[in-house]
Amino acid sequence: MRKKIVAGNWKMNNDMAETEMFLVQLKKQVIPEEVTLMIAPAFTNLNHAFQSVREHPVTVVAQNMHQSDKGAFTGEVSAAMLKSVGVETVILGHSERRSIFKEDNELLAEKVNTALVNNMTVIFCIGEELSQRETDDHFNVIAEQLEEGLFHLSEAQWNNIIIAYEPVWAIGTGETASPEQAQEMHAFIRKTIADAYSNSTAKNVSILYGGSVKPDNAKELFGQEDVDGGLVGGASLKVDSFMEIANSLQ
Numbered sequence: 275m276r277k278k279i280v281a282g283n284w285k286m287n288n289d290m291a292e293t294e295m296f297l298v299q300l301k302k303q304v305i306p307e308e309v310t311l312m313i314a315p316a317f318t319n320l321n322h323a324f325q326s327v328r329e330h331p332v333t334v335v336a337q338n339m340h341q342s343d344k345g346a347f348t349g350e351v352s353a354a355m356l357k358s359v360g361v362e363t364v365i366l367g368h369s370e371r372r373s374i375f376k377e378d379n380e381l382l383a384e385k386v387n388t389a390l391v392n393n394m395t396v397i398f399c400i401g402e403e404l405s406q407r408e409t410d411d412h413f414n415v416i417a418e419q420l421e422e423g424l425f426h427l428s429e430a431q432w433n434n435i436i437i438a439y440e441p442v443w444a445i446g447t448g449e450t451a452s453p454e455q456a457q458e459m460h461a462f463i464r465k466t467i468a469d470a471y472s473n474s475t476a477k478n479v480s481i482l483y484g485g486s487v488k489p490d491n492a493k494e495l496f497g498q499e500d501v502d503g504g505l506v507g508g509a510s511l512k513v514d515s516f517m518e519i520a521n522s523l524q
């Protein structure tokens with residue numbers, strides 16, 4: 275059975291004091307048993323967050339990592355470093371990494387390999403831009419991101435892959451894919467995985483939707499058959515809205 279997940283991507287928000295305030299409040303919440311709750315603070319706060327929620331059902335996730343094991347890569351962080359502070363899950367291929375930091379599918383495939391060799395779980399983000407949807411290219415773009423980023427993996431390695439479908443035009447814009455658009459793409463992603471691997475692999479992979487998920491649209495989005503939860507940006511920065519979204523997944 276695939277997991278239901280709500281993951282908060284904090285991006286470059288929340289310093290140490292703000293992280294601590296968030297965690298104090300979060301630890302007072304009742305987290306629905308069937309939901310895997312994840313937060314992705316900045317690198318500087320991962321260690322503190324991990325220690326703070328040790329006794330709570332919250333997974334602390336990194337927003338990125340380097341593809342090499344170690345070496346002369348000023349400013350970068352390795353898988354082993356993340357693991358040394360307790361972090362075992364990493365977001366790779368977020369559209370901001372792809373567009374601002376020019377990470378392409380080839381580089382992301384390398385990062386995925388490094389994460390998996392280090393026994394980490396990967397939340398792999400894919401999504402089309404508005405112009406690609408407008409020219410009806412969105413299915414091709416998604417298929418290519420899957421093929422080039424993930425389809426070199428063995429079937430067994432898919433146990434450690436979570437997909438986040440995040441249409442770029444819906445990230446941080448307030449614009450959300452309709453539940454029908456989300457379901458259509460999630461079903462396409464699952465079918466593409468089934469064709470490349472098997473029905474059981476496709477059935478077991480969690481596919482999250484991301485793109486302006488809010489308390490008032492989460493229930494409808496999460497109600498779609500192939501939507502297994504959400505990767506949430508802006509609305510994950512406040513405990514109240516984050517928990518409302520998590521509770522919508524039950």
Ligand code: PEP
Nearest residue numbers: 445446484485486507508
């Ligand atoms: C994200 O950054 O992954 C995201 C989906 O952001 P937002 O929810 O703010 O659109």
